[in-house]
Amino acid sequence: MTFLIRQTLIYAVPLMIVALAGVFAERSGIINLALEGIMIFGAFIGVLFVNIVQEAGGFAGAKADGDWVALQGFALLAMLVAAAAGAVFSLLLSFASVNLKADQTIGGTALNLMAPALVLFFIRIIVNQNVLDMAMGDAPPWFMLRKTTLGFSRTDDLGFLGETFINQVYPATYVCILLFIVLSVILYKTRFGLRLRSCGENPQAADSLGINVYRMRYAGTTISGALAGMGGFVYALTTANCSANGDVAGFGFLALAVMIFGNWKPLNIAGAALLFGLFKCVAASYTSIDINGDGVCLLGEIGISVHLYRMMPYVITLVVLAFTSKKSRAPKAEGIPYDKGQR
Amino acid sequence: MREKWSALMEKDGAKAVAASLISILIGLLVGCAIVAVSGLTNAALGPSSVWDGIRLVLGGILSTGRDAAGNLTFGFNPANVGNMLFRATPLILTGLSVAVAFKTGLFNIGAPGQYLMGTAATLTVALSIPTTSVPAPAVWLLAFLSGILAGALWGAIPGLLKALLNINEVLACIMTNWIAANLVTWIFDGSIWRNMEENGKTGYVYKTARNGVETAKWGLDAVFPGSQVNWGIIIAVVLAVAVYVFIAKTTIGYELVSCGSNRHAARYAGINDKRNIVLSMAIAGGLAGAAASLYYLSGNTEFYWSTYQALPAVGFNGIPVALLAASNPIAIIFTGCFMSMLNIAGQQLTNLTGYNEYITDVIIAAIVYLSAFSLVIKMLIGGRRKRKAPAADSGPVPAAGTEKGGGDA
Structure with a gap:
């Protein structure tokens, strides 16, 4: 059970934060199909940053001293760098769709094609292979929190909660959850959030009340890019062993599905992300999941193919879409370029 | 002047x-x-x-x-030109696939999934019917047709969802892409078609040449020695012309285009818009399936079956091919060749310099962006x-x- 919750969280958190990225863009009226591409780009820049600083000996001292606060601060810094990279990359999308009134679907597709190409081009030039790793070691010993890092002995039992939420976790996960909550509050409880949402519903009305629709859409897409970039790095850090290879295995698209599944609302998205994270986790390690602790790995014994588990999130999304398409409420003005002259 | x-x-x-x-x-x-x-x-x-x-x-x-x-x-360099034509074959067809959907006002981002389903159907048929009892050309034709059929059925799914339930076809296509990627991996995982004879090739399906099923070269190998080109490119060009005639000169083609121009006006004029959306997506899927068939039936191409984490790039590259050609089927023949020319240039770049082929993908992405x-x-x-x-x-x-x-x- 402990293992299941821990793993589910690891998969769910990037999904959650990237789905929220989608919400910020779509609520401001821009369809951000480029989530996948921005994740790839953010992951690459984040990993490159870790690689370069590690190469320069930036935190070898902290590692040697077991100073986990400094190491986590460093991971946080890398997340910020990835977020900045994502924000910059997403400017390509906002420029095309806000200033040039381009087709947002095609613009997003272009970024999705661009990111892996660009990333692989540079990775090949930098390390002469297709994967950029950390300069030394693996991510878990560097950035994972364990009992021993916190001063407990290896044999101490921290109880169910302690074992689940403190031992062998990435603090980046909790940072993302916190960020998710803060941003959701901003989206719903502040003036900025209200204005942003109004631009996705009826930009003409928003403009008539003195809101700069273009600026709001830039803001929405840039926040979206930053979150997606950060989500990409968190994905790379927690599930890809802090390596970048121009691929996030469709997580960006899955996040898009989570967003629709969650009906563009943060609370529903958190639930949907957990559900999808659970599926990802089951698909990745169903043979070793022991739910009630009796030593029998039930899912492994049923003998359902792993491919079915892997397919599940996408099938469920389609089925849910089929049932809720009448009720599903996308922001009304999403995907429509705002033209001041139009009524 | x-x-x-x-x-x-x-x-x-x-x-x-x-x-x-x-x-x-x-x-x-x-x-x-x-x-x-x-x-x-x-x-x-x-x-x-x-x-x-x-x-x-x-x-x-x-x-x-x-x-x-x-x-x-x-x-x-005849080998380069021949290979360019060979690689243009699937690109022209996926480009046509995207273009047909564009004509009906749909964005077919599902070409990679349809391509994968076409691949699976083609390879299973081409490898399982023994050429000792059935003549090889007949097997080739069956494999080709089943590839088209599989692609068409897969393409019809987002079409149906769009027509009947009004689900955005882009989302449905993205989901069906990943379902196809998993399904195809499932089909080949543990199957008899995996290449077990050559060491180090465990991730691949047998070439269709193993069963003696190959697209004919009929003189093209003499014109472009050292290349992989075959009559698939001629079939692709014929299909492009056929799509042009279908869209521009037939009633059904006209109905498809009018649905794309204004779905509601088309319905008002007595055109069954729902049927046309499904039909358009099915044709688009069929063309993407044909792309896969012609590529893998060449006999010397291999399919990496454990594809559940990656979608075939040739499916996505149909989008720039169609966009550059402004969805004109005849122009797609040329834009498809242009894309594969970039592809060859990338290959040369990898072989001859310290740069690598991904630069061509950057160029393609920049073109899509524009x-x-x-x-x-x-x-x-x-x-x-x-x-x-x-x-x-x-x-x-x-x-x-x-x-x-x-x-x-």
Whole structure:
């Protein structure tokens, strides 16, 4: 059970934060199909940053001293760098769709094609292979929190909660959850959030009340890019062993599905992300999941193919879409370029 | 001359061509700029490699390797041209797939999934019917048709969801893509078609040549020695013409296009819009399936079956092919060849310099990005003319320059 919750969280958190990225863009009226591409780009820049600083000996001292606060601060810094990279990359999308009134679907597709190409081009030039790793070691010993890092002995039992939420976790996960909550509050409880949402519903009305629709859409897409970039790095850090290879295995698209599944609302998205994270986790390690602790790995014994588990999130999304398409409420003005002259 | 040029540029078709050429030119410039920046900032590559890189990006198709002194040599290379035609085959067909959907107002981003389903159907049929009892050409035809059918059925799913439940086809296509990727892996995982004979090839399915099923070459191998080209490219061209005739000259084609122009007006005029949406997606899927069939039936191409984490790039590359051609089926033949030419140039870049083939994907992505606002470019071309026409200024000159630049590439 402990293992299941821990793993589910690891998969769910990037999904959650990237789905929220989608919400910020779509609520401001821009369809951000480029989530996948921005994740790839953010992951690459984040990993490159870790690689370069590690190469320069930036935190070898902290590692040697077991100073986990400094190491986590460093991971946080890398997340910020990835977020900045994502924000910059997403400017390509906002420029095309806000200033040039381009087709947002095609613009997003272009970024999705661009990111892996660009990333692989540079990775090949930098390390002469297709994967950029950390300069030394693996991510878990560097950035994972364990009992021993916190001063407990290896044999101490921290109880169910302690074992689940403190031992062998990435603090980046909790940072993302916190960020998710803060941003959701901003989206719903502040003036900025209200204005942003109004631009996705009826930009003409928003403009008539003195809101700069273009600026709001830039803001929405840039926040979206930053979150997606950060989500990409968190994905790379927690599930890809802090390596970048121009691929996030469709997580960006899955996040898009989570967003629709969650009906563009943060609370529903958190639930949907957990559900999808659970599926990802089951698909990745169903043979070793022991739910009630009796030593029998039930899912492994049923003998359902792993491919079915892997397919599940996408099938469920389609089925849910089929049932809720009448009720599903996308922001009304999403995907429509705002033209001041139009009524 | 100037008046003639002006009159020509007033036409929509000419504007579309000019917009595409500008996109291509800017895309190539972006590629060259990235080569230059990475070459100048990376000590291992150095400034001397930049010139080599740029020459290969622009003219890789004509590359014949390096001479004894280590300089790049250029000239007609039949193997390169043949391979370009071979790789253009699936690109033309996925481009047609995307274009047919565009004509009906749908964005078929599901071509990768349809391509995968076509691959699975083609390979299973081509490998499981023994050519000892059934003649090989018949097996080839069956495999080809089953590839088309599988693609069409897979394409019809988002079409049905769109028509009946009004689910956005882009989302449905993305989901079906990943379902297809998992399904295809499932089909081949543990199957008898996995290549167990050659060591180190465990991730691959047998080539169809193992069963004696191959697309005929009929003289093309004599024209382009050392290349993989076969009659698949002729079939692709014939299909492109067929799609053109279907869209432009038949009633059903007209119905599809009118649904794309205005679904509600079409329904008001008595056209069954729902049926046409499904039909359009099915045709699009069938074309993507045909792309996979022709690629894998060549006999010497291998399919990596454990594909659940990656979608085939050729499916996505149908999007730029269609966009560049402004969804014109005949123009797609040329844009498809252009895309595969870039592909060959990338390969030469990997083989001959310190750069790699991903630069061509960057160029393609830049072209797609520019196509997203091709309307703006078209408007700029038109607007420029209107403003400049009274002053009889040198308006046409820059546009003429770009056309030449595009032609060189």
